[in-house]
Structures are given as C-alpha cells and as structure tokens.
Amino acid sequence: MRKNTIMLWDELRKGNRQALVALYELFYQDLFHYGLRISLDREIAKDCIQEMFTQLWKTHQQLNPVLHVKAYLLKYLNHLVLGALKKSYRKRGLEELLTPQLELVANHEEYLIHSQSIHEQQQSLAKALDKLPERQKEIIRLRFFEGYDYEEISQITSLQYKTVYNTSHEAIKKLRKLMGVSSLSLILLLAATHSHAVQLRQVCGKQEQFERG
C-alpha cells in the first residue's frame, strides 16, 4: 500500500493527473477527517483539501520524492488549515482562540499516519460504545455526538446535573479503557517513540523544501 502510493506520487511528479486523482480518492476521507479535527469547521476542511490538490498539480514539477505520501499530505493540510483558521479568526477578532493550543495539535498528524483508517477507528469506537451501560452510552451520545451540554442533557434525561456529570465521567473512563489498546492511547504511545519523531522531522523537512521550491 505504502509502496503503491509512493509510485502514484512519482507518477504525479511526472505529470500524470490520473495519479493525483487516485491519491485524492485514496486519502480524501482520512484527510477530511483530519482537517475537520483541527479546524472544527467542515467548509475550511474541504476548501483546504481542494486548495492542496490544486497546488500539488500546479507545482508537480517541483515536488520532491517523499517517504510517506499520507504523512506529507497530512502535514501539508495541517499547514493550510492553520493558515485558513488564523485568517478566519483574525477577521472575526478572535485570534485568542488560536494560541498556544495550536502548537499542541500541530503534531497530531503523526498519530494518524500510523493509525487505522477512519472506518476502523469508527468501528472500534462504536464497539467500545456498545459495551457501555445504556445510560452512559446515551449521555455520551447526547454530549459528544448530538452536542447537548450537561444542562440540556439533564433536562432531556430528567437526571440531576451532578448525575449527568458523574455518569459522563464514568463513561469516558470506561471508554478510554475499552479503546485503550485498540486505538487512541496506542496511537499516542506510538507517536512518542523515537523513530517516529525522526520520521516526522523528515516529513517536516520535505514540507519546508517544498515551500521553498
């Protein structure tokens, strides 16, 4: 798979547009998921992916070989999304929303590179959710998937605010334990290891080269 994407990348550098479209189709879902996670804004996520692929085509003759295509694309997207966010927040006078937590998220593409595909992640989350007691599951669903706050959930479920808060806490704890080995924590663990740090530096290096080119 990785070797194949590198071949597609090399095809793109030679000017094969079909290869670029193939990369687009191959990675779109994961890129969107990632872009949405950093921007929390689906329009920004979509626009930046469009922009990225347009740029890739425009500059295909200047592109360098890469070791890991997906890592390169995620890093590139991260760069574009942060730029777009800054612009959008500045326009609305909300620069404060951005610093310094952005520094924290900026390294997350690392995790995704080595992580499962979005479908697998979703499935393992769904599986873990399914193992929660009914009430915990419901509260997690309402809070994190439907976007209600604890006050509203307390009204919806006729439970005390404190109960909602505590139930949610228990659910999160259990969920993290259930998912622990399978995805999130593992991803975080992986990211901490030395070899990955080296790889990230290589990816970043490529990115800089690319921008200068």
Added chain:
Amino acid sequence: MNPNKGDYTVDDLINEPSFQAYAYRKDPENIRLWNTWLQRHPEKAPSVEEALFILREFYSIAHPLTEKEYEEELLQVKKRLSLSKSSVTPLKSYASQRQAASAWKWVASVSFLLLALTGLHLWYQVHFQETLENTLWAERTVPKGQKVNLTLSDGTYVKLNAGSTLKFPKVFSEETREVFLEGEGYFEVSKDSLHPFVIRTGNLSTRVLGTSFIVRAYPQAPIIEVAVQSGQVQVEEKRQSQMVLTPQERVVYSKEDGKLDKSGFNPLKYFGWKDGIIYFEEATLLEIFEQLEQWYGVSFEINAIISDQETYKGSFQHESLRNVLSAIQYKVNFQFKISTDKVIVY
C-alpha cells in the same frame, strides 16, 4: 473548573465543560483560563494533548463526510485539475498534460449495475496475483450503512453499495479494462471500443460491448444478476456459454448449475438504491429487516414472533430508519427501539 486544582486527569479534562469549550474553541475566556492553567502546570501538557485529541476525534467522528459532499468535492477537484469531461479550465500548460489529455478520451457514459458473491474467488485470486506484478491495484471496501463513489482512471464512474469491495488498477494499462467486484455496484463505463471493460465476479464476467448498459447482482445469493438499461452487454460464463443483453433485459445466472436465464425486470428493484431508494417486493418482514441492516449499518435483534409467510412490497427514498420502521408498523404489528447501531424489535 478550579484554577488551583492541579491534578486533573485525562478523563477529568474530557468531562469538564469548560475544557470541552476550550477544545472546541467556543469562547476566548475558556481559552485564556486553560492556557493560564497549563502555564502553571506544564507537566500536564501530555494529558491536555490527549484530552484535546480525543475530544476533537469525537467531533470529527460525529460529523462525518456525507456521500453528497464527497461527490461534490470530487467533481470540483476534477474541474480544477481540468479532468472533468465538461471542464475547460486548464491550469497550466505542460508537455505532460497533453499525454494525460489524450488518455482522457471523450466518452459517452455507459451505465450498469453489477453484483457478485463472496464465494467464487479462486480463479479471481489466481488471476489477481498474476496481474499484481505489473499493475498497480487499488481496493475499496464499503462498510455497512454507507455507499461510496469512485472514478476510475478511464473516467468510469462506480457507485458501490454497502458491504461491497472493488479491486481496480490505479491506471488502466492492459488491453482490457478489468475490475473485480464482490458485492454490488452501479457502473457508468466510459466508452473506449479499443479497451473493453470487464467486470469479474467469480465465474461470471460482464463485458461492455456497445455504448451503454446496466448490470446488477446480489451478494451471498445463489444467483448473479445483470440488468441492462441501455446499450449492449455481453455476459460470459467461464467463456463457455455467453449471452448478449439489450435494453430492458436481465440475465439470472445460477451458481449451482451455471445456467443463464434471460427475462425482463422492474427497474426500481435494480437501480433504485443508487438514488437512495430502498425497494422490496414479495419480501417477508425478516428479509426487509436484513435489507435495512445492510442499508443503515445497524443490527436487528428480534424479540417478537414474526410471520415468514406474509410478504410485503414497498419503497422509501431518503428516509430515516425510524420513519421506515414507523411506516411498516402501519401494516405489521410490532414495537421497536433504536439505539446507536442496534434495533430491538419486540
């Protein structure tokens, strides 16, 4: 949130409303609050990072890309890359671009639906191994409850139904444009008379002959079906018996005796799904539930006695699972409860 509390765990952070607001960049005040807290407790940076990661992961998973969005985005990027059939906005002129453009022949769309089964892959696997050596293959698998649109390198458009897998070359380079299907797919094949388009489904192959046609079959079923909407299709069984189909004709292939049977068909039954229509006829309640399981990506738990004699006919377009079940309740007496990915019937 207590600014003096230094022992927030990852779970605490995720559960803390003001931290959630921080993660979701809801208001500057919470950002300030937590940034200050983090400055005071720098050792908590990894916990904050993990909590942010998980909360945003939740957000991203809770707001997935819709099929329609993907379709629109793909169309747009192709336009921007001047790949789209109708597009006339070349980005920049490169010598290599001409090559790509000539490969992109003008084509009339040929459409067909196809479905195959999981069992018969021996030949397919052997064949796949051989071609793997010199062709770059891609594979796309669609989970239950979803559909996926693909555009192949020759411009052929494929819509895959839930629970299906398509293997295809990244770039068609062989004389025949060959793809392998398990499950169900709707195809609009780009016309290229020099390079016939062949869909391999176990022992049965479907070959595009004329301008347009449609094919379809069902997974795990004892039969494979190919239905033609327009144009001509040739169906071959291990290259021994073969049959040409013209519009409004369908062939049913029996996997057991290898027989091909030609007849007419109801278009809704074969093509409805690609337009978001669930259609069933002469279906028992159990069969309907099976179809809904596939369609919505849920599993049914049946805690009621259900007749396997009564059959029903119906169609729904772009309806929620709840609405579909409510509609069926008018005809059949049962109760149901829907949770995350499970439906309990009682």
